[in-house]
Amino acid sequence: DAITVADLAQKLAMKGGDVVKALFKMGVMATITQSIDHDTAVLITEELGHKAVAAGANDAESELLAHAEEVQGEKQQRPPVVTIMGHVDHGKTSLLDYIRRTKVATGEAGGITQHIGAYHVETPKGVISFLDTPGHAAFTQMRQRGAKLTDIVVLVVAADDGVMPQTAEAIQHAKAAKVPLIVAINKIDKSDADPSRVKSDLLTYEVVAEEFGGDIQMVELSAKTGQGVDDLLDAILLQSEVLDLQAVFEGRATGVVIESALDKGRGPVATVLVQQGQLSKGDYLVCGIQYGRVRALFDENGTQVQVAGPSIPVQILGLSGVPEAGDDFVVVADERLAKDVAQQRDTKRRELRLVASAGNRMEDILAQMGEGSSQQLALNLVVKADVHGTMQALREALTGLSNDQIKINVIGSGVGGITESDAQLAATSKAAVIGFNVRADASARKVIDNNGIDLRYFSIIYDVIDQVKQIASGVLGKEV
Numbered sequence: 502d503a504i505t506v507a508d509l510a511q512k513l514a515m516k517g518g519d520v521v522k523a524l525f526k527m528g529v530m531a532t533i534t535q536s537i538d539h540d541t542a543v544l545i546t547e548e549l550g551h552k553a554v555a556a557g558a559n560d561a562e563s564e565l566l567a568h569a570e571e572v573q574g575e576k577q578q579r580p581p582v583v584t585i586m587g588h589v590d591h592g593k594t595s596l597l598d599y600i601r602r603t604k605v606a607t608g609e610a611g612g613i614t615q616h617i618g619a620y621h622v623e624t625p626k627g628v629i630s631f632l633d634t635p636g637h638a639a640f641t642q643m644r645q646r647g648a649k650l651t652d653i654v655v656l657v658v659a660a661d662d663g664v665m666p667q668t669a670e671a672i673q674h675a676k677a678a679k680v681p682l683i684v685a686i687n688k689i690d691k692s693d694a695d696p697s698r699v700k701s702d703l704l705t706y707e708v709v710a711e712e713f714g715g716d717i718q719m720v721e722l723s724a725k726t727g728q729g730v731d732d733l734l735d736a737i738l739l740q741s742e743v744l745d746l747q748a749v750f751e752g753r754a755t756g757v758v759i760e761s762a763l764d765k766g767r768g769p770v771a772t773v774l775v776q777q778g779q780l781s782k783g784d785y786l787v788c789g790i791q792y793g794r795v796r797a798l799f800d801e802n803g804t805q806v807q808v809a810g811p812s813i814p815v816q817i818l819g820l821s822g823v824p825e826a827g828d829d830f831v832v833v834a835d836e837r838l839a840k841d842v843a844q845q846r847d848t849k850r851r852e853l854r855l856v857a858s859a860g861n862r863m864e865d866i867l868a869q870m871g872e873g874s875s876q877q878l879a880l881n882l883v884v885k886a887d888v889h890g891t892m893q894a895l896r897e898a899l900t901g902l903s904n905d906q907i908k909i910n911v912i913g914s915g916v917g918g919i920t921e922s923d924a925q926l927a928a929t930s931k932a933a934v935i936g937f938n939v940r941a942d943a944s945a946r947k948v949i950d951n952n953g954i955d956l957r958y959f960s961i962i963y964d965v966i967d968q969v970k971q972i973a974s975g976v977l978g979k980e981v
């Protein structure tokens with residue numbers, strides 16, 4: 502957790518000597534090659550951060566805001582943006598491929614659809630955009646970065662296999678993000694397909710089909726033969742109408758990066774999804790910590806286009822560097838502003854990264870959640886256990902600790918080790934993770950470390966309850 506003064510200075514884009522001086526003022530003697538501990542690093546960052554950002558700091562950003570506000574105008578219906586999730590091998594890729602193959606308008610003869618991270622289809626009833634990286638890893642990563650792109654989740658469940666662990670995970674992720682679900686019951690061409698079992702299995706997860714009195718649309722289909730796929734597209738458009746998705750179609754564009762790469766010949770390329778306004782060739786833009794002028798736009802067929810409107814993905818060329826997936830972009834009037842904002846963000850982002858690792862301890866989460874809201878505090882937990890019975894018992898006992906001052910939400914639970922998906926759910930929902938006789942795997946630990954998530958291991962149920970109780974009491978300042 503320690504960091505050398507030189508590294509810290511680099512992260513802060515400052516001279517090493519200046520950091521040494523600042524440390525000295527705080528009473529810490531350290532040379533440039535020496536390490537300081539995590540807490541000191543955070544303290545000094547805040548100390549310097551204030552100064553570093555203070556002078557004329559937020560000017561560019563507020564100028565940008567003023568710009569963004571100009572993107573006001575009449576709102577119109579916009580196409581929905583869909584992410585496909587589900588258990589491995591249930592047919593997510595096949596479904597995306599089938600839809601792309603049969604529904605994407607290939608402009609000129611011989612147009613071959615390319616993978617740019619998303620595509621849009623034009624049906625007689627309306628337009629739909631699909632993010633074509635299936636699975637919830639991409640979905641949660643984006644959300645973690647604050648990008649709320651997905652309007653509807655299509656949950657693919659194979660009719661011959663039924664609800665599986667990753668099906669349950671996908672449900673938890675969609676629910677945590679408050680994104681509505683449509684269930685695609687896939688592989689109905691198979692002889693052992695049993696769609697009604699899928700529907701009744703889903704009841705356990707409070708995903709209730711319309712025929713059972715719920716409000717979740719379920720479509721039976723085959724990604725292999727294409728049977729039922731049109732019904733799915735209809736269901737998506739119907740859900741989209743209910744959601745009443747709107748955007749301004751004129752003016753400078755804003756949106757989010759879906760995918761990016763450094764292309765040998767073409768330089769930085771990014772696929773962006775426009776959320777408001779119209780993105781045009783020649784526009785100046787800030788994109789995360791990058792900036793540039795749109796040199797060219799390409800659709801999913803690799804065809805050059807002049808403009809792209811809301812919910813439409815396009816690949817753009819002309820950025821100063823490679824932005825990250827989840828970065829936002831804003832079109833601005835001139836290059837100077839684009840450059841200023843990008844540089845300021847760069848400095849800020851370095852600082853934030855450093856401070857972010859200060860942690861999401863249960864105590865902190867609890868205190869943060871209470872701020873501003875009603876008197877009731879909330880604590881989100883992800884609970885994983887080795888056996889089903891224990892998991893259930895823990896869920897009930899923890900939820901049962903809730904009273905009018907504190908609410909314990911078990912937002913995710915399951916049997917088995919703590920996975921990357923669990924960790925991401927915790928990160929996006931500001932939750933602590935509890936492992937009962939199970940451990941976090943390497944990829945989960947990485948997410949946990951990067952996000953400073955509070956992870957605790959237990960092997961005695963009483964200890965779990967006792968510790969959560971103690972923490973809650975500590976924050977509340979009285980017995981729970």
Ligand code: GDP
Pocket residue numbers: 587588589590591592593594595596635687688689690691722723724725726
């Ligand atoms: P993913 O892991 O969810 O992306 O699943 P894939 O799309 O890779 O599909 C897994 C396997 O199921 C592949 O062998 C597909 O050919 C097959 N598959 C997918 N959809 C269907 C379907 O509707 N019917 C049949 N019979 N096989 C399917």
